[in-house]
Amino acid sequence: MNAKTVKLLCQQLHLPGLQSGFETQSTSASYLDMPFDDRLVALLQAQLNFQQNNRQATLKRQAKLRFPSTYLEQIEQKFYPELKMPTLRQLAKCDWIRAHQHVLLIGPTGTGKTTLACAFANEAIQQQIPVLFFRMANLLLQLVAARNENTLNKLARKIARAPLLVLDDWGNALMSSEERHLFFELIEARDQQGSLMITSQYPVTTWHETFQDATIADSVLDRIVHKSHQLTLNGESIRKQQGLSGGEHDH
Structure with a gap:
């Protein structure tokens, strides 16, 4: 069987990763003396890597991270002196998502809450875990609009498919009667079924007021x-420490 036939079969079977792996093996002398089983494993691994990378790219687009x-x-420890690296590494494993637990990132404006939330979200995406990111105010607006347009079930299904829901800037505005009932229904539907990562400027003890x-x-x-696992961020604004007028550490 010649290389052209293999390429054609890979195209017909929609195996671009395997095709790329085969082309690499065909042009590299290092594979000539490799046993057939090892070459086959390398080809299958190339296809798996392609699928995982493609899936990861799709999840990243869908997440709409800030x-x-x-x-x-990329997180610089000096900007997060309260956080312990063992804690970050443990949360990065995403076992808390699989256990349907939550993470609360609490701290004043500028302490890097949103940046940290997006970093954790990317850890989940790298593990093929779907994520959705919403500013809290925008989510409430979308829930109300969906109800008015009779598309609430569609939005609810979309949110339910994401094991991790990131809610940024919790508590910046009081909820209307309609908003709080819709939000309650969303949280109730996700109870024991999904995880939340919430960022807020306000301590948890004040959340009732919202x-x-x-x-x-x-x-x-x-x-x-x-x-929930609660991480409290304090200290000066990271933006101020960096001497910047803006940037990714504004929350």
């Missing part, structure tokens, strides 16, 4: 707070 190019290895309804607040927060 800072899509931020990764944990709902303007003690009963709903208790119900929502009971589903979140008691199953």
Whole structure:
């Protein structure tokens, strides 16, 4: 069987990774003396890598992260003195997502909450875990708009498919009656089914005020707070420390 036939078969079977691996083997002398089984494993691994990379790129587009190019290895410890590297490494394994737990990132403006949230989200995406990122205010607007347009079920299904939902800037505005009921339904539907990563300028003890309804607040927060890992960020604004007027560390 010649190389042209192999290339054609790979195209017909939609195996571009395997085709690329075969072309590499065909032009590299290092594969000439390699046993057939080893060459086959290398070809299958090339196809798997292609599929995983393609899947990862798709998940990244779908996530719509605010800072899509931020990764944990880029995080400078000096800007996060309260955070311990063993804690970050443990959370980076994403076992908390598989256990349907949550992460709360609390701290003043400028302490890097959003940057850290996007870095954790990228760790999940690298492990083939779907993620969705929303500014909290925008999510509430989308829920209300979806209800008015009779597309709420479609939006709810989209959100439900993401094991990790990132909610940025929790608590910046009070919820209306419609917003808090829609948000309660979303949280209830995800209870024991998905994880949240929440960033907020406000301590958890003040979150009740956002709902303007003690009963709903208790119900929502009971589903979140008691199953969460809380990371508190303090200190000066990272933007100020870097001497910048803007950048990816504004939250």
